Amino acid sequence: MQEPTQQRLDTGWEFYRGPLDPRFQVWHSEELVAWEPVTLPHCFNHYDACDPDVPAYRGVGWYRIKLGVGNPYPQGRTLLHCEGAGQSSEIYIGTQQVGRHVGGYSEFTVDITDACRGMKEIPLAILCDNGRDIDRMPSDLSDFTLYGGLYRHVHVIYVPAVSLDAVHTDVAFELGNSAMVSVSASLYAPGIQAGPLQLEISIYDSQSRRIAHQAVEKNVWQGETQLAQFELPSPELWSPRSPGLYLCDVQLRSANGISSSSHRFGIRHTRWEDYGPFYLNGERLELRGTQRHEDHARYAAAMPDDLIRQEMQLMKDMGANFVRLAHYQQSRLVLDLCDELGIFVWEELPWCRSGVGSELFQERGREQFRTMIDQHRNHPSVLMWGLGNEDDWPGELNGEDHQAIRRYMTELRDLAHKLDPSRMTSFRRCDFARDIPDVYSPSIWAGWYSGSYTEYRAALEKARPTVPHLFHAEWGADSHAGRHAEDPDPALGRVLTGKGTGEKGFDYKLTGGAVRVAKDGEWSESYACDLFDWYLKTLEELPWITGSAQWIFKDFTTPLRTDNPIPRVNQKGLLTRDMTPKEGYYVFQSYWAEKPMVRIYGHNWPVRWGSAGQQRRVRVYSNCRNVELFLNGISRGTKKRDSQDFPAAGLRWDIPFREGPNELHAVAHGVSGTLTDTVSFVYETRKWGPPVKLTLILKDHRDNMTATVEAAMVDAAGVRCLDSRAVVRFSSAGDATLIDNLGTPTGSRVVQMYNGRAEISLQYQQAVFVSVTSPGVETAFLKIPSK
Incomplete structure (x- = not known):
């Protein structure tokens, strides 16, 4: 099947961060500025998004490239297609502005045909601007970084004078009946008023067999019109367990040439029982979900395709069948992968943490919503259109005008129903308007922003x-990867219960308000795992629940959380920002994954502590029937898994370790054989005193002149202070570069210690010095020799 002639523009770009006058300076600036060669996708906040010392850059950045354009169609059109650019964009051919787009997350197309006419080499420049704009969604008070740049793919597309624009399939299906598939399309034909068009519409099943076909002759039309309708008896149904996909292919022939368009779609039946569960294809399905920001270490919003695929596969391997795409339209690849993997989607308009603002703000929101629905409604994975998030936020423009917010939310709901009657609308946290969306999520953060996690069931029932x-939607806990606790979090004894479990106002801050684990707790992986464990066992007990989505799959940057253990990073992810799974990932796997798994808690816990002979808890997370645990080669017994036996579904042992090195080995017995997992650690029985100084050691030294150093906080006797959460700063002197600003515990030059240690890597050419400092203690220095 023929695809439109197109070229993806990944290489050959130059970038400059800062203002230039497009009337002259963009193409005559070599004496003014230095342009940097870059490859797309590119985000100009890839390094500074979580810089501990200065906020991320908000402003303009220029991209330029010279193209050789050769449209093969006589009288054809040349289109520039951007899959997403943050947050506002202006497109220039030479000094002529040919297009403008507002909104950082939707795809847009600019016709550059006339501006390129007569040119052999096309000077293309694109201005991206993520500067503050009170009239643009999302709000500048959003709890995530509003990235700038050409952070999704850019294409040049050649089409005939008359070509297909949008093509949609609409499916009508009731259980036990045939499926009716309607195919509609709109044209792109500027200046063309008439002319016969021959269309071929074909449907292919999941095995690439053509199962339906229709030939149609039409004249040039305006708007979107139905082309064909097909009846598919005994259709293959799409589901998370069996995500079968059909293909719709449309070919248009005219005197101007051939245009084609193809997309996949699915057939499924959904039902939401009032005050009860969700049904897919006639059977109850608990929506087991997480949430996603488009963000990654080193790349920020410009994630390479292979990393996106890895992330979505990790989500599926965890057992998730649902993801909320927070808080904006995400890349087409993400939606394609959700279709392929069988992951339902809540996709959301970026009306986030704001009031109704101005009329311009509202109209831009309507346009973004129309675009998102138009571009993504073919995807069978899309279950709900999210109208927004947390629009009860204090301090925003018109944020306290409840009636205005209700009017706008109602307008958006009705717009979604008009554009796509087949799907529900949804909203999270705006109680005074909870009657407006079809599906609503209140704020329940039991055990984190208020209350105890043991109150979770009562909060849901209420x-x-x-x-x-x-x-x-949204529950969980921050955890600083590598930080673990031997005993319960001390903050638990001071948290008020029975006073509500929601997040209110500025509860995310680390100061002020009542005692809460989010502010006063240790942020250990141990506590996060217990909270996840309790929530997941509770959800298993509720036959009426539609489902839930943990916040969030992977750590991401935010300008609002400067004092977090990793500055400017929201650390509620099940993965660190470089996609390393935390221990909590395996708690979810033990409840949700179908593939057998076993995981001893604490793979990144090198030193445990306590008194000699003291009983210490070992947790094993597994979805197998029973697990046998060995300590230093000796069996400590077999435990049977019971999801309601908290914690660790009964797979826990209280046993004494020997001083010094220890090894734990788990053997899980499942229906298809056995699995094993092993963890080694040192058990420390010495008591430590007040922290006195820092030490530095060379942990790893690689041939490519990359080294990793580890800092430790110790007392006067040199015993590591394993409870230290001190903030440390790494520095280097000499021809060296710290590998920092990754937003990870091991890739940040300013970071809180995890159990009295912290590490960072650096690249260097010659012998260099590394130092680590922390207020009130002696600084440590280390010389790294050349290798």
Whole structure:
């Protein structure tokens, strides 16, 4: 099947961060500025998004490239297609502005045909601007970085004078009946008023067999019109377990040439029972989900395709069948992968943490919503159109005008129903408007922003009768990867219970307000795992629940959380920002994954501590029937898994370790054989005193002149202070570069210690010095010799 002639523009670009006058300076600036060669996708906040010392850059950045354009179609059109650029864009051919787009997350196309006419080499420049704009969604008070740059793919596309624009499939299906598939399309034909068009519409099944075909002759039309309708008896149904996909292919022939368009679609049946569960294809399905920001270490929003594929596969391997795409339209690849993997999607308009603002703000929101629905409604994975998030936020423009917010939310809901009657709308946290969306999520953060995680079931039961269709989006806990606890978090004894479990106002801050684990707790992986464990066992007990989505799959940057253990990083992810799974990932796997797994808690816990002979807890997470644990080669017994036996579903042992090195070995017995997992660690019985100084050691020294150093906080006797959460700063002197600003515990030059240690890597050419400092203690220095 023929595809439109196109070229993806990944290489050959130059970038400059800062203002230039497009009337002259963009193409005559060599004496003014230095342009940097870059490859797309590119985000100009890839390094500074989580810089501990200065906020991320908000402003303009220029991209330029010279193209050789050769349209093969007589009288054809040449289009520039951007899959996403943050946050506002202007497109220039030479000094002529040929297009403008507002909104950082939707795809857009600019016709550059006339501006290129007569040129042999096309000077293309694109201005991206992520500067503050009160009239643009999302709000500048959003709890995530509003990235700038050409952070998704850019294409040049050649089409005939008359070509297909948008093509949509609409599916009508009731259980036990045939599926009716309607195919509609719109044209792109500037200046063309008439002319016969021959269209071939074909449907292919998941095995690439053509199962339906229709030839149609039409004249040039305006708007979107139906081309064909097909009846598919005994259709293959799409589901998370079996995500079968059909292909719709449309070919248009005219005197101007051939244009074609193809997309995949699915057939499924959904039903939301009032005050009860969700049904897919006639059977109850618990939506087991997480949430995603488009963000990654080293790349920020410009994630390479292979990393996106890895991330979505990790999500599927965890057992998730649902993802909320927070808080904006995400790349087409993400939606394609959700279709392929069988992951339902809540995709959301970026009306986030704001009031209704100005009329311009509202109209831009409407346009972004129309575009998102138009561009993504063919995807069978899309289950709900999110109208927004947390629009009860204090301090925003018109943020306290409840009636205005209700009016706008109602307008958006009705717009979604008009554009796509087949799907529900949804909203999270805006209680005074909870009756407006079809599906609503209240704020329930039991055990983190307020209350105890043991109050989770009561909070859900209380919320159940308030709306017909309840879904719990956003719950979880921050965890500083590598930080673990031997004993329960001391903050638990001071948290008030029975006073609510929601997040209110500025509860995310680390100062002020009542005692809460989010502010006063240790942020250990141990506590996060217990909270996840309790929530997941609770959800298993509730046959009426539609589902929930943990916040969030992977750590991401935010300008609001400067004092976090990793500055400017939200650390509620099940993965660190470089996609390394934390221990919590395996808790979810033990409940949700179908593939057998076993994981001893604490793979990144090198030193455990306690008194000699003291009983210490070992947790094993597994979805197998039973697990046998060995300590230093000696069996400590077999435990049977019971999801309601908290913690670790009964797979826990309280046993004494020997001083010094220890090894734990787990053997899990499942229906298809055995699995094993092993962890080694040192058990420290010495008591430590007040921290006195830091030490530095060379942990790893690689041939490519890359080294890793580890800092430790010790007392006067040199015993590591394993409870230290001191903030440390790494520096280097000489021909060296710290590998920092990654937003990870091991890739940040300013970071809180995890159990009295912290590490960072650096690249260097000659012998260099590394130092680590922390207020009130002696600084440590280390010389790294050349190799």
